[in-house]
Amino acid sequence: MPRVPTYDNLQTTPSAGGTPAFQTPSGPSGEQVAAQQLQGLGEGAQRAGGAVSTIALDMARDANDLRVNDAMNQYVNAQTQARVEAMQLKGRNALERPDGKSLPDEFGERMQKQAEVISQTLANPAQRQAFAMNAGRMDGQFRASLSQHMVEQQNVYRKETQKGTLDTAVNQATLLWGDEKLRAQSVATVTKVVDAIARDNGMPPEARDMALVESLSPLHVGVMKGMIQAGQANAAREYYNENSASMTMQARAAMQGVVKEASDVQTGEAKADAVWATIGPRAANDPVKIFDMEREMRDQLKDNPDAMKRGVDALRQRAQAFNAQQAETNAAGVNSVFKLIDGRVPMGTIMRSDEWMSLPAHKQHEIVKSLEAEAAARESRAYTAEARAFNTERRKDSQLLMGNADAFLAASNPDTLAHMTRAQVEATRTQFGMEGAQHLLTKFDAISKSSDKLVEARMDKQDFDHVAEQMGLDPFNDKSPDKKRQLGELQFRVEQLINTAQVSKKQALTRDEKMTLMQGELARQVTVPGFFSNSQVPVIQLNADDAARVVVPPTDRAQIAQALQTMYANDPKNPAYAPTEANMRRLYLMRQSRAAALIPAAK
Numbered sequence: 093m094p095r096v097p098t099y100d101n102l103q104t105t106p107s108a109g110g111t112p113a114f115q116t117p118s119g120p121s122g123e124q125v126a127a128q129q130l131q132g133l134g135e136g137a138q139r140a141g142g143a144v145s146t147i148a149l150d151m152a153r154d155a156n157d158l159r160v161n162d163a164m165n166q167y168v169n170a171q172t173q174a175r176v177e178a179m180q181l182k183g184r185n186a187l188e189r190p191d192g193k194s195l196p197d198e199f200g201e202r203m204q205k206q207a208e209v210i211s212q213t214l215a216n217p218a219q220r221q222a223f224a225m226n227a228g229r230m231d232g233q234f235r236a237s238l239s240q241h242m243v244e245q246q247n248v249y250r251k252e253t254q255k256g257t258l259d260t261a262v263n264q265a266t267l268l269w270g271d272e273k274l275r276a277q278s279v280a281t282v283t284k285v286v287d288a289i290a291r292d293n294g295m296p297p298e299a300r301d302m303a304l305v306e307s308l309s310p311l312h313v314g315v316m317k318g319m320i321q322a323g324q325a326n327a328a329r330e331y332y333n334e335n336s337a338s339m340t341m342q343a344r345a346a347m348q349g350v351v352k353e354a355s356d357v358q359t360g361e362a363k364a365d366a367v368w369a370t371i372g373p374r375a376a377n378d379p380v381k382i383f384d385m386e387r388e389m390r391d392q393l394k395d396n397p398d399a400m401k402r403g404v405d406a407l408r409q410r411a412q413a414f415n416a417q418q419a420e421t422n423a424a425g426v427n428s429v430f431k432l433i434d435g436r437v438p439m440g441t442i443m444r445s446d447e448w449m450s451l452p453a454h455k456q457h458e459i460v461k462s463l464e465a466e467a468a469a470r471e472s473r474a475y476t477a478e479a480r481a482f483n484t485e486r487r488k489d490s491q492l493l494m495g496n497a498d499a500f501l502a503a504s505n506p507d508t509l510a511h512m513t514r515a516q517v518e519a520t521r522t523q524f525g526m527e528g529a530q531h532l533l534t535k536f537d538a539i540s541k542s543s544d545k546l547v548e549a550r551m552d553k554q555d556f557d558h559v560a561e562q563m564g565l566d567p568f569n570d571k572s573p574d575k576k577r578q579l580g581e582l583q584f585r586v587e588q589l590i591n592t593a594q595v596s597k598k599q600a601l602t603r604d605e606k607m608t609l610m611q612g613e614l615a616r617q618v619t620v621p622g623f624f625s626n627s628q629v630p631v632i633q634l635n636a637d638d639a640a641r642v643v644v645p646p647t648d649r650a651q652i653a654q655a656l657q658t659m660y661a662n663d664p665k666n667p668a669y670a671p672t673e674a675n676m677r678r679l680y681l682m683r684q685s686r687a688a689a690l691i692p693a694a695k
């Protein structure tokens with residue numbers, strides 16, 4: 093049999109069994125038979141050559157298809173990446189390209205160049221022709237999809253532009269709210285854009301109206317907020333009344349309260365200014381007739397309770413500020429007068445000075461009383477030698493303090509001091525004397541240095557209140573003036589003893605040491621006779637009258653009497669050493685507690 097050609101061997105080999113044998117014809121002549129056999133042999137060879145050619149063409153076609161398919165795979169990948177890149181371009185970026193070409197032209201030219209590069213890798217014209225046909229079909233689809241993308245992004249760009257126009261109009265009206273023409277222009281622009289959106293989307297009239305309200309609401313809110321911030325709340329209220337119909341329910345609810353409150357504040361403040369100008373104080377020390385002013389405010393704004401409340405609050409704030417300024421001014425004036433006094437300026441000259449004339453009458457009276465007390469002390473010191481021993485001036489000063497001990501108790505509260513100025517503390521000299529004012533100044537300076545000192549002073553106050561409660565004084569509930577004065581005297585004496593102990597120790601006492609000192613003073617008691625029975629009273633708690641009635645025990649009496657005799661013999665001109673009952677009590681109390689030195693003499 094003949095051998096069939098294969099892909100790896102395109103030759104044919106005739107089979108020996110299949111080749112016709114030359115035989116001598118028996119019938120016809122030998123020449124005829126030979127000719128017939130040669131003709132059959134030629135026809136068989138021709139049929140075998142045609143089969144070989146068909147196989148070769150099929151193989152060549154398969155090879156071309158394979159190369160073209162590979163090239164198309166490369167092209168499809170490149171076009172896919174290009175399509176993804178193009179589809180990521182949105183809005184204006186998809187419509188306006190840097191080179192000025194349309195999106196299909198820009199990416200179409202890019203793919204054409206890519207096709208040329210791939211085509212050059214193909215082996216023959218048949219492959220290139222087949223690749224070009226297939227790539228051309230893909231290019232048509234590619235450009236069509238990009239054109240559709242441009243149409244879609246045209247709509248996106250239109251929406252972006254419309255939104256930008258709306259935002260610009262709202263921003264213009266908000267920032268330039270005072271220009272009525274620009275406000276109207278902004279409203280017209282918003283209306284025009286909303287109409288275009290409604291037309292593009294086929295919106296019914298009701299939907300268009302709702303969209304307009306939603307777009308105008310931020311514009312109106314921005315205008316009203318600008319008016320309020322500029323102090324034109326009443327204008328904002330009028331604007332709200334005119335434009336609330338073109339605002340959403342949420343915007344109306346949000347702005348209605350804001351506009352009304354701002355308008356009430358503005359109305360109240362304006363009325364407060366007018367009432368203050370009419371009824372308020374003129375000079376620095378005129379009284380603030382707050383009741384009269386509030387009554388006038390209520391009469392004028394009785395139809396607007398909210399504005400009336402704002403106006404009353406404004407009047408009270410003005411009164412508080414005026415009183416604070418008045419207190420500071422008077423404190424400075426008192427200090428200025430005392431500076432003149434301490435500089436030995438004649439009193440007649442001082443009373444004609446601006447410093448004196450600027451003070452209210454009660455401050456002038458307080459200064460005169462203070463000077464009288466100091467003059468009496470100096471006079472007493474010059475008159476008798478007792479002043480040298482007992483420091484009469486200090487005792488007079490202490491009497492001034494103890495006479496106002498209830499006020500001293502309130503002033504010495506750490507939280508009260510923290511809200512005073514130094515000048516105001518200095519000016520308390522007229523109430524509490526030099527010693528009391530100096531004591532408050534020391535305390536004021538301490539708590540002013542740091543918040544820790546203020547906390548420490550508050551703890552000291554708590555500890556003192558605890559000890560005072562143990563002494564029978566109720567610092568938490570008792571409101572009687574006498575009890576307040578007793579508490580004020582006691583607190584002054586306790587703090588003076590603590591200061592003396594700290595000076596002796598050369599450092600501040602701890603909280604426990606202060607409590608121990610106060611508890612110790614609580615235990616230093618003496619006998620004070622009463623109407624029905626004697627009482628045991630701590631020395632630190634004695635007043636002048638109680639100190640004059642203290643019972644000196646017989647054992648102490650003998651020792652004190654002998655000591656007085658010795659001192660009096662050495663200094664017979666000193667009445668403090670005279671063997672009197674008063675001197676005996678004084679020395680006895682001094683032995684019991686250092687607080688005895690702080691007890692003023694009985695009147």
